[in-house]
Amino acid sequence: MSQSAPKGLRLHIGLFGRRNVGKSSLLNAITRQQVAIVSPVAGTTTDPVEKPMELLPLGPVLFIDTAGIDDVGALGEMRIARTTAVFDRTDLGIVVSAGGEWGPFERELVAALQSRRIPVLVAMNKADQNRATDAPAAELAAAGIPLVHTAAIDGTGIGELRQRLIELAPADFVDSPAIVSDLVGPGETAVLVVPIDKEAPKGRLILPQVQTIRDLLDGDALCLVVKERELRHALDLLRTPPKLVVTDSQAFLKVAADVPPEVRMTGFSILFSRSKGDLLTQVAGALAIERLQPGDRVLIAEACAHHPIGEDIGRVKIPRWLTQFVGGQLEFTHVQGHDFPADLHRYRLVIQCGSCMLNRRAVLSRILHCREAGVPITNYGLAIAYSLGIFARALSPFPAALELYRSLAHDDGGR
Template identity: 50%
Template sequence: MSLNDTTRGNRLHIGLFGRRNAGKSSLINALTGQHVATVSEVPGTTTDPVYKAMELHGVGPVMFIDTAGFDDEGLLGRLRVEKTEQAARETDIALLLFSGLDMAEELKWLAFFHRQKTPVILLVSRTDELADGGCALAEAVAKAAGSAPLLLNAADRQGVEKLRQELIRSLPEDFEQPSITGDLCAAGDLVVLVMPQDIQAPKGRLILPQVQTLRELLDKGCQALCCTTDRLADTLAKLTEPPKLIITDSQAFRKVYPLKPSQTLLTSFSVLFAAFKGDIACFLQGAERLLKLQSDSRILIAEACTHKPLQEDIGRVKLPRLLRSQLGADLAIDIVSGKDFPLDVTGYDMVIHCGACMFNRKYVLNRVQQCQEQQVPMTNYGLAIAALLGILDKVSLPNGH
């Protein structure tokens, strides 16, 4: 990834949902102007969701998601529908296609999106195949759903421009990504980034949060100075004045904190991403409750990445070791990765999430909402590590938190 790329997690996710052969794949091809999704008269052609990154005029960088029909059948069909449900949880704007007068399933999905506070655009597609151009179906949809759908014919792009305009009008009010560093630094400030180059950052590469944070600092007009943990003392000694801010990898808090000048703010990439990707107020409360857990408590650690477990892996090795050393050796810890997040977390006393640089904010906030509804505290790696090391009140949080 280059510094100029918009990552998948920072794109507006637009999901297409409907029955098999409702015209989802044809529509996504019409919207993108490319042959992105396979179109076939055979029901169930789309299996796993298809993701396509694009620039959409008037909207910006987007991620289209073409999903399997939610009326799919059989064991494999049920698995496909589960993938569709998963895609729905990361969708910022949903395009819901109606294809017949039996619309019970569509209305269930409409109710789901309303509960998730996801903007929904109702559509009647493939109007060229309907005797009256889809007018009767559109009238029935409007009566059942309480909102008139757009009429589309992807084959000749009829209605596609109206849909693009509706997408612009439907942009979530809070979609504008928050700043990563927030109010912790401003133009002209010197910021030191402590970036361990270990097994999790292979030679020749920086991990995504480091890249994104560095790019934002340059855009802000800050002076960004990078070093590894073992060179921090020497780096600080060479400066004529203390930096405004030090951003470190959370697992280096123990080494970095004693070296921090008294007037310099300290935070970590993971702490910054707690606000950038999730709900930092919720995560802060979770970190404070973490220290009250008992040795027989049960914790779920959730990683966004699905990489092969590494030696001294932060989520699978270092964090569990720190948790057990502080809270008790008998602590029960389960670990999930990628999108394998249980729908029922009530069996846990705490959920600790990674920085989620690979997920979009909508998906992380969906997990936050789930934990809140099930009354399970949630925090993230950086805040959890700071709490366990006893420096949570010494770590600076963005935007006044």
């Protein structure tokens, strides 16, 4: 992949540590670019700094240089909050310490990463100034945590650090789940229904559609892309029925009516629930729509920070469909980008977008937070399909998910 690979497809590598231990200098040394401001003044980095790059042989990665997590004062607390939020989208963590500095603070950082099952390595930076004692090295070795001695100023240990990052890359990044190609197969045909509306970028397709097309091509499958108005004609032209029809969730009802019942159908967002998150958990979460009551609070989380236009899917259409389903007004809260509430207890349901702009770990972290809070979570496509009454049809390509839905619906009174 090139430097233009979307953030959501990049391995996210976070740098954490005290103020002024050389995190920014280390990032500059790793990337061989002056991407972070370096200063002897503690606290120079105020917000997470992101730098996309190619780390061969892994491919596209995103380094995140965080503010010192030992900051003080009210402003420091805000910086710390933004830094700790990076934990939830980190695939691999680097705890940076200055030469001989190793104590409870660094151990807490390591523990915080390990509690999230994030691979971690320790960089003892400024090795040219003060070599670490043997005690931390023995402690880390006993815990199975790699340790690299670095000096950003002259490049000492940078090559070894890069090698360690490659060795620690999570398997779910190296072997990331397919989006759709495993459902279609080589030589088979998928029909993609792509409505062109105000929110479609002029001259381009939106990211989930592009990524789905690329995944089909990588899987040696055939791909036919049509607008919803041309779908029925396109199906008539095919000598063999397609293996799968995938539609933008907003066109679910029309596509469901035009696609023969023997042909499997689903939505782009549901495909991304599987490849970016946990489809079974989000299928179970969709059933919470059945229990919503007027006045309940629903959180809608959008990964991209776009400006809503007209009939926005998250701001207008999903609230409308859910309100019609419930038969009364619900209270909707919207968050965008990396924002996600720490306290979820006030919500009866969380609806996450397809998350093409997030990496898989970020989505799984949100699912984990919801589970810990006892709040069901689903996603756009699943919520739309359920509220429109075509949930089973949209789950037809996923036997395990369909079986789960039927068992849960039966336990819930046979709805």
